[in-house]
Amino acid sequence: MVALVLLTGVGPFATDAYIAALPELRRSLHTSATMAQLTLTAFIIGVAAGQLLLGPVSDIRGRRGIVLVSTVSFALLSLLCAAAPTAGVLVLARLGQGIAAGTGVALGRAMVTDVWQGDRAAARFGSIASVTFLGPVLAPAVGGVILDHGTWRTVFLALTGLGAAMAVAALVGLPETLPAHRRHDGGPRAALARMAGLLRDRTVLTNLVVLCLAIAGFFTYIGGSAFVFQTAYRVDESRYTLIFATNAAGMAAAGLLFRVLVRRAGAGRLRAAGLAASTVATLVLLVVALVDRRAGGPLAVPWTLLAVVVAGMGLTLPASTALTQEAGRRSAGTTAALQGGLGFLAGALVTPLTGLLGYATLLPMASAMAVFFVAACAMLVLLARPGASFQALHSPGG
Template sequence: MVALVLLTGVGPFATDAYIAALPELRRSLETSATVAQLTLTAFIVGMAAGQLLLGPVSDVRGRRGIVVASTLVFALLSLVCAVAPTGWLLVLARLGQGVAAGTGLALGRAMVTDAWQGAQAAARFGSIASVTFLGPVLAPAVGGVILDHGTWRTVFFALTGLGAVMAVAALVGLPETLPAHRRQAGGPRQAVARMTDLLHDRSFLAHLAVLCLAVAGFFTYIGGSSFVFQTVYRVDEAGYTLVFATNAAGMAASGLLFRVLVVRVGAARLRAVGVAASTVATLALLVVALVDSRAALPLAVPWALLAVVVTGMGLTLPATTALAQEAGRRSAGTAAALQGGLGFLAGALVTPLTGLLGYATLLPMASVMAVFFVAASGALILLARRGVPSQPLPSPTV
């Protein structure tokens, strides 16, 4: 589990550990702000591509070899980032670094599915999710400490060391979880066939739809909250960091609670609670936006409602991951790839929405969030009415 936590947590941590140094990076490489920002975009694109491409490959080749190779590649490309002489080389290295990190995300989920079943697997997903949620919150703070004693290159040297630790953990702590007799036929055609099979599976597709809708609502908050809080409520950068970190801590805490409760309560019920909490809080946020267009209410009101939204995601994400992986167990790597890749794509597509719709008031962000979370609740209701299986059977560890 320690190795799996490292494998799945390093990617989210590496996404924005150096984000505070982007202006310095632009100056030192004598490049444009666009190229500097592309280093972040390239990593996100690489993470999505790594999950979609190498998740299905692991159903054919096995997990361990690909995992070990990806950790070594991550460490090597982190070093290339640290010494990159030009902005475009840094962009290319970040793209490859993202592919390696995305591979770890997808295969970490697949290995949990291989090694545990039912509620046992769901509990592990809860533990992994809690640490993964904290990665983006801790990264800017840790990066800030590093930048106090170095430059943006020092951040990537630190990521090189973290990648080396991850590689050692994979070599020592991760056995092969997909033996040869359980592997599937290789080739692009077979990989497409496995994806098509899962996307025609009503149970898997229902869980994937709930995941993408909830993630879209959540990423609307991630992409828009800094603009809304700083523009509408006049919160400075330090104040927004406090808001964001507090909410993320609530999500991490609910992820740990999920691990404790899932064996007794079940993943489906906990997901229903998480989605319902996020939906109700988002609708309340929409009401606040409609009746308080001039932001006369205290900051504590939208902050508390968004905290409930985010805390609900701490139940929704690991529960839906566990349920979807259980439904796609026959092709666990492909199932993990579709979840991670399509979920990440949904989040990436909606992140700019608040900027496009405007952030002079709370209303655009609250409206978009409400649409997605209400749709996620509707998908859950439809899933229940149609009798789609949604609860992994409590099986013993294998």
């Protein structure tokens, strides 16, 4: 589990730990702000690509060898980032680093599915999620401590050490979980065929759509809340950081609660509860936005409602991961690739939505969130209709 947590949780640290150093990075490499930001974009693209490309490959070649190569590659590419002489080299190194990190995320999920089933697998996903959710809270703080005593290059040296620890943990703690007799045959064309087959499976597809819609609502909050709070509610940066960190901590606590409750309640019921909490809180937030158009009311009201939305995601995300992986167990690596790639794409597409719709008031962000969460609930109802397959995890002990 330590190795799996490192595999799946390295992404937030590699994404957020050096964000505060972007202006210094721009100056030291004598480049533009656009190129400095491109180092972040390249990593995010790499994370999505690593999941979509190497998740299906692991169904053919096995998990352990690819995991070991990806962890060592992450460490070496982090070292290259630390030594990058130009912005162009850094962008390319960050792209490769993202591919290595994304590979670990997809294969970590697949390995859980290989070893555990049903609510036991869901409990492991809850444990991993509760730690991973702390990444956005801890990474900026850890990065800030490093930057107090070093530069942006020091952050990447620290990531090199994290990559080395990840490689050692994988070498010691992760056996091969997909034996030869359970692997698929064929090359890239066969892998694409398996991916298409999963997308034609009604249960897999509906679970994926529910997950992507919930992620879209969540990332609308992530991409827009800073602008809304700082513009409409006139909150300064330090206070917004407190708001965001508090909400993220609530999400991590909900992930731990999922770990405790999943064997009694079932992943399906916990997903329904989490999604219902997020949806109801979002609809109330929309009412608040309609009534208080000038944001003259107390800040505690939208803050509390958004905290409920985020905490609900602490139940929804690990439950959706477990349910989707179980539905696509026959090709666990490909299923993990679809979850990570499509979920990431959904989040990336909606992140700038509030900027496009406007952020002078709370209304545009609340409206977009409400649309996505209500649509996710509608898809969940569709999944529960008579005749839908994979009902096992919707009840305790499934």
